[in-house]
Amino acid sequence: MLGLVGTAHSAVIVFDASIEFSGASAPAGLAPWIRTTISDVSANTVSVSFNNINLVGSEFVSKTYLNLNTALNATTLNFTSPVQVGSFTLPDISKGTNAFKADGDGFFDILFEFATPNSQRFGPGESVTYTVSGISGLDATDFNFISVNGPAGNTGYPTAAHVQGIGASGAFSGWVTVPEPSSLALVGFGLVPMLRRRRA
Secondary structure, three states, X not given: OEEEEEOOOOEEEEEEEOEEOOOOOOOOOOOOOEEEEEEEEEOOEEEXXXXXXXXXXXXXEXXXXXXXXXXXXXXXXXXXXXXXXOOOOOOEEEEEEEEEXXXXXXXXXXXXXXXXXXXXXXXXXXXXXXXXXXXXXXXXXXXXXXXXXXXXXXXXXXXXXXXXXXXXXXXXXXXXXXXXXXXXXXXXXXXXXXXXXXXX
């Protein structure tokens, strides 16, 4: 589910990853498995939060992807002041226009790459939140764009994540994202930002 709540001065976007899109293994817990929340903090500043709300057992996230407004330059974004819940190692963050490909999908602009050794994994119940700035006029809706240049019928997602450690032996993995925009829920008062689609 993708939820978007807005007012004349702020917006909150929620991406609930609840489908496995690569034809591999879905996480074992109830969907949604991962919640990504992007919200306005102040002028030119937003927060980006990843929360593994329904991963279970040995499951962990190794990579998460986001997009940015096509009119903006992702390389100028600053991700600062991380607040983490859990003992995982903070991810490496890479930025570039259509620079990062999620398996089975298209290209994204921002990659969060988490550690995979056992003691450092981003696992069930853990979360991390960043303060994001660096672009004049930046707001939450600038992250409501979709991946490009993926295979026909399996591209155009606003976010994606690679979940590993699936199954009794932890040997399986899958790529998860939000359902199609037809499931979009718009709630709020005042000005509600409209869903914006990324151009190829």
